[in-house]
Amino acid sequence: MKRTIGLIVNPVAGMGGSVGLKGTDGEMYKKALELGAKPVTPERTRDVLSHIRNRDRITLFVAPGKMGERHVEGTDMSYKVIGKVGRDTAAEDTKRISEEMVNNGIELLVFVGGDGTARDICDAISSKIPVVAVPGGVKVFSSVFSVSARAAAEMIEAFVESTDLIEEEVLDIDEDAFREGRLASKLYGYLLVPNVKKLLQGAKEASGVTGSAVQDKLAVAKYVVENMDRGILYLFGPGTTVKAIADELGVPKTLLGIDAVFEGKSVGTDVNEKRILGLFNKYEKRKIILTPIGGNGFILGRGSKQFTPEVIKQVDRENIMVVATIDKINRLDCLRVDTGDLGLDRLLSGYMEVTVGPKEKMMVKVRC
C-alpha cells in the first residue's frame, strides 16, 4: 500500500549560520542575503530524498517552487504540487500549505528547516499527523529533529513500513538572546514522529520493554494522584506527563503553562510569577510537579520561566517532584537546571528522585 507524504522546505532556514547571524527569523533573512548567505536546505532536501529506498511506495505532495517542487524536479519521484506561494516566502506559507496538505490527506509531513519552522508546523497541524523534521536551520534544539538527513530518510522508510509514534518537543529559542550567546528557550509544543527506536530493540533486551508511552504516562499520573496530600498547593509545570496528572484529577491544565491545584481543585491556570507568589501568601505548604524536556533534560529554566528563583526558593528542593516515563528518562544523559541563579542551580544539583512508575523511582543526576 502506498503512503501519502507531504514535503515542505523552508528555503531560508540555515542561511544565517554561515554569515554568523544565528538564525533567520523575521527580518534577519534579508540581512543574511545582504551578507552573501547561500541557501542550505535544497541540498539537505535532496540528500534526504536520495536516501529513501522504498520510494516506490510513496506518493509525494510537495509545496510549490523553492519550498519543495524545485528539489523534486528531475528525480525519479512522482509528485503533486499543493498550494501557491509568491516570490518571497514566509512563515505564513509554511502554515497554510501544511494545513492544505493535511486537508488533502497526507499521512506524514516531512519538513526541512529549524526551530522556527517546527514552531510554524506545530501551530498549523499540531499532532493531527506525524512529522519527520529534517535539520536545516541554524537553531535545531528541539528534540523533534532527526539527527541527520540520512536518519530522516530512515525514519520515512520506517513510517512507510509501519511503525508506532512518539511525541517530541518543539522549543522556542529566543533568537536575540542566542545572538548574545545566551540560550533562552521555552517549550513551545509537541509533534508526533515515527518511533524508530522500536525497530531497533535487540532480541534479549526487547522482551521486557514497557508498554506504550501513553500507558506509562497514565500509570505515573494515577500513582501521583493517589499519593497527593491534602492541605498542599500543587504547582503543575508544563509537559504532557504533568498534563496527564491534571487529566486524572479532572482539573484544567495548560499544556505549556503553569497551573495551580489545591485539594483536587484548580486554583489558577497559566499563572505567572506574580500570581504564584500571591498564591503562596494563601497556601503555606507547596509542591512543584515537573517533567524534563526530552533530549536535553531541563526541568527548570527552559520551558518554565515562571518558576523564577524566588518561587523555587519558597518551595524548597525536597518539595520538587519530578515525574517522567521510563522511556524518556532512559534517553537522557541527566537532568539539568538553569534558573538564572547560579547559587540556586548548585543547590538543585546532585541527585533527584524521579517517579517513573506506580512503584518505581529513579535517582537521576541533576547538572547545571
Add this chain to the structure above:
Amino acid sequence: MLKEPIKLNMNEVAYPPSEEIIETARKSLMDLNRYSDPEDIERLLGLLADYSGVPKKHIIQSPGSDLLIREIIHAYSKGRKIVIVSPSFFPTVQAAKQFATELISIRLSPPDFDLNPDLLLDQLNEPCLVILDNPNNPTGKILVDRRIVGSIVERRDVLFVVDEAYYEFSGVTFADMVQEHPNLAITRTMDKAFSLAGARIGYMIAGEAFFDAFSSFYMILPRPSLYAAIQALKNPDYMRRNVCRVIAERERVWETLNDNLRGQAYKSVTNFLLIKTDVFNIVEKLANVGIRVSDLSNQLPSGFIRVSIGNREDNDAFITGYTKICEKYSQKKY
C-alpha cells in the same frame, strides 16, 4: 547458502568447550531417559564450593543465574524496598519491576557511569534488597569495592546480592565475605567464562540469611548440563586460558576502535565493550553486514551499543564493518 551471522550480542565466549567436556556431555545423552543422579548434583555443589573457596552449604545451584536472581527478588520483595542500578542486567530489571512493592533505580549517567556510593548508602535506611551487577552490564565497569560492600552489609536490615556473572574476566569477587556476612550473596554463572551458555549452569554463594528462603529450592539440572559443568570444573585451566584470550582480544579491539574512531569504546573488565556512536540505527546497519550486536536504546540515550568480544576473526569482521559504517554515516570526520 547464507553465511551464518557473527553473534556478538549475547556476551557468549566464542571458544567452544574442551573436547573432554563435549565428550562427557555426549556420553550423558545415552541416559537421557533418566533424571540426573542426586549424588552427581552433590558432586557439582562440592566442585563449585572448592572453586569459590567456601563450604558446600553456601552453594545453591540453578539452571541459569537469572533464575536465582528472579527467585531472590520474588522471595524478598514483600516488605522490602528493592534497590538496583540503571542500566543493569536486564532480567534483574524485569524481575524487580514485576515483583517490587517499592523499587529504587540509581541511574548511572554517561559519560563516566560511576555509582555514587553515598547515594546508595542513603537509600538503606529501611529494610532493603540491594542487587548490583559487578562488573555492571552493559557498562563493563566495576561499581563497588570491598570497602563499600562492607558498608552495605553492616546494615542488618539490608540483603545484598552481587551479581558476578563476569567475575572470571574482572578478577573481582566478594565471595570470601559471605561466611562473615550472612546478608551477602553472590550470584555467578558458568554460561560465560566456562563456554557453557547452552548448558545454563548458574549458582549462588549465599550468606546464611538466604538459607531459609532457598531451603526447598532444589533444581534438577539436565544431565548433559550437569556432566559438562562437572567436567569443566575438574579442569578450570581450560577456562582460564580462554579468559586470557578474550581479555587480550578485548584490549586489541578497544585500542583499534579508539585509534580508528577516536575514543568511542569504553574501558571494560568483562568480555564485552560499551560503544557510543552517532550513527543512526547502527544495530540494523551492522546486521545488514551479518554482525549482530546488542542495542541498548531501551536503557541508555541513543547511540549506545554493547558488543561481545568474539574470536580474532569475528572481532576483525566487526572492526572492519563498524569502521566502514562510521566512515560512511558518522557526522564526525575520521
